[in-house]
Amino acid sequence: MNISQAAKLSGLSVKTVRYYADIKMVEPARNIQSGYRSYSNDDVAKLNFIGKARRFNFSIEECRELLSLYQDKNRSSKEVKKLTLAKIASIDKKLKEFHSLRDELSHLVNCCNGDDRPSCPILDELSK
Amino acid sequence: MNISQAAKLSGLSVKTVRYYADIKMVEPARNIQSGYRSYSNDDVAKLNFIGKARRFNFSIEECRELLSLYQDKNRSSKEVKKLTLAKIASIDKKLKEFHSLRDELSHLVNCCNGDDRPSCPILDELSK
DNA sequence: ATAAAGTCTCCAGTTACTGGAATGTAAAGA
DNA sequence: TCTTTACATTCCAGTAACTGGAGACTTTAT
Numbered sequence: 001m002n003i004s005q006a007a008k009l010s011g012l013s014v015k016t017v018r019y020y021a022d023i024k025m026v027e028p029a030r031n032i033q034s035g036y037r038s039y040s041n042d043d044v045a046k047l048n049f050i051g052k053a054r055r056f057n058f059s060i061e062e063c064r065e066l067l068s069l070y071q072d073k074n075r076s077s078k079e080v081k082k083l084t085l086a087k088i089a090s091i092d093k094k095l096k097e098f099h100s101l102r103d104e105l106s107h108l109v110n111c112c113n114g115d116d117r118p119s120c121p122i123l124d125e126l127s128k
Numbered sequence: 129m130n131i132s133q134a135a136k137l138s139g140l141s142v143k144t145v146r147y148y149a150d151i152k153m154v155e156p157a158r159n160i161q162s163g164y165r166s167y168s169n170d171d172v173a174k175l176n177f178i179g180k181a182r183r184f185n186f187s188i189e190e191c192r193e194l195l196s197l198y199q200d201k202n203r204s205s206k207e208v209k210k211l212t213l214a215k216i217a218s219i220d221k222k223l224k225e226f227h228s229l230r231d232e233l234s235h236l237v238n239c240c241n242g243d244d245r246p247s248c249p250i251l252d253e254l255s256k
Numbered sequence: 257a258t259a260a261a262g263t264c265t266c267c268a269g270t271t272a273c274t275g276g277a278a279t280g281t282a283a284a285g286a
Numbered sequence: 287t288c289t290t291t292a293c294a295t296t297c298c299a300g301t302a303a304c305t306g307g308a309g310a311c312t313t314t315a316t
Contacts, residue, residue, distance in 0.1 A: 002262075002263075003262090003263070004262070004263085013304090013305085014262095014263090015304070015305060015306080016303085016304065016305090018263095018264090019303075019304060019305090023303090033312085034263080034264090034311085034312055034313075035263080035264065035265095035311085035312085036262090036263060036264075036312080036313090037263085037264090045255065048255070049254050049255050052253075052254045052256075053254050054303090056229060056232070056233060056254075057226075057229055059302080059303090060302075060303065066251070066254065069251065070251050070254070070255060073246060074246060075246055075248075076243065076244040076245065076246065077240050077241055077242055077243060077245060077246065077247060077248035077250075077251075078242045078243060078244060080240065080248045080250045080251055081237060081240045081242035081248075081250065082242075084233055084236065084237050084240075084250055085237060087233060088230060088233050088234055088237065091226050091229060091230045091233070092230065094226055095223065095226050095227065095230065098185075098219050098222055098223050098226070099223065101184060101185055101219060102216060102219045102220065102223065104184070105184060105212055105215060105216050105219070106216055108212065109209060109212050109213060109216065112205050112208065112209045112212075113205055114205055114206045114209035114210075115204065115205060115206060116204040116206060117204065117205060118201060118202060118203055118204065118205065119205060120203075120205035120208045120209075122205075122208050122209065122212055123194070123197065123198050123205075123208055125180075126177050126180045126181050126184075126194065126198070127173065127176070127177050127198060128180075130293075130294075131293090131294075132293070132294085141273090141274085142293095142294090143273070143274060143275080144272085144273065144274085146294095146295090147272075147273060147274090151272095161281085162280085162281055162282075162294075162295090163280085163281085163294080163295065163296095164281080164282090164293090164294055164295080165294085165295090182272090187271080187272090188271075188272065188273095257316100258315100258316085259314100259315085259316080260313100260314085260315075260316095261312100261313080261314075261315090262311105262312080262313070262314090263310100263311080263312070263313090264309100264310080264311070264312090265308105265309095265310090265311105266307105266308090266309095267306105267307090267308085268305100268306085268307085268308105269304105269305085269306080269307105270302105270303100270304090270305080270306105271301100271302095272301100273300105273301090274299100274300085274301085275298105275299085275300080275301105276297105276298090276299085276300105277296105277297090277298085277299105278295100278296090278297090279294100279295075279296085280293105280294075280295065280296100281292100281293080281294065281295090282291100282292080282293075282294085283290105283291085283292075283293090284289100284290085284291080284292095285288100285289085285290080285291095286287100286288085286289085286290100
């Protein structure tokens with residue numbers, strides 16, 4: 001199938017699918033006459049896999065790793081679990097940062113009158 | 129003072145300070161003989177302000193806006209509060225996303241044996 | 257036959273810097 | 287004074303993961 005069909009089935013944009021071919025993540029066959037990319041069902045399955053992993057916040061390089069584990073019938077589930085635990089840890093870190101950021105900002109907002117006068121504790125804090 | 133001194137006082141890297149000059153956020157005077165950037169205390173105060181706002185997750189464009197509000201003695205605190213509330217909302221959105229991501233991933237991890245056998249519910253989920 | 261839709265490659269832009277090369281200037285030591 | 291060293295300058299490239307657009311070619315529909 002052509003690229004737009006593969007894009008539709010995998011829920012990705014044509015641009016993204018072409019990008020994944022460029023970076024050698026999912027390299028489809030080529031139609032010799034036209035030069036068009038020709039995607040198999042297996043290629044689409046890979047695109048799906050990557051799309052999901054990306055939505056789970058795995059980076060492109062992590063996706064590459066997961067994909068090769070996925071295709072390796074002898075891999076151990078230990079390896080996949082390790083990668084996933086690391087991802088959870090990095091998400092936890094970001095969650096922590098955003099939580100404390102949120103708390104500080106909402107504290108500042110609560111201190112600010114938000115009226116037409118210039119006095120503003122938010123700017124005061126930023127300039128300290 | 130020279131750029132390295134300004135960088136030290138503001139807690140930013142020299143590269144970053146030069147970058148802020150390039151994008152016309154903090155444009156210092158120039159020493160005519162040497163061409164070196166020459167930072168005033170006021171410039172350093174602005175760098176400090178920006179550094180803090182960046183740590184509060186404001187984008188460069190938002191910093192630009194906050195900085196002009198900061199320098200406008202007639203601004204209303206309302207405007208600053210509005211910007212800050214929008215920032216809190218965007219942080220909340222990210223928090224939500226990361227929370228559900230975390231939950232899904234940790235569910236998958238709990239289902240995975242993590243042993244030397246190939247069977248892995250994490251990969252199964254990604255390939256569905 | 258022609259027009260529209262789909263595809264190709266290649267280049268540029270996004271965010272907010274960071275690293276490095278080549279070159280120029282200033283300050284300190286011998 | 288000469289030289290080394292430290293600091294400064296500009297410009298180019300790279301980061302992550304795409305996205306948009308130009309110009310050219312192929313396929314499909316009318």
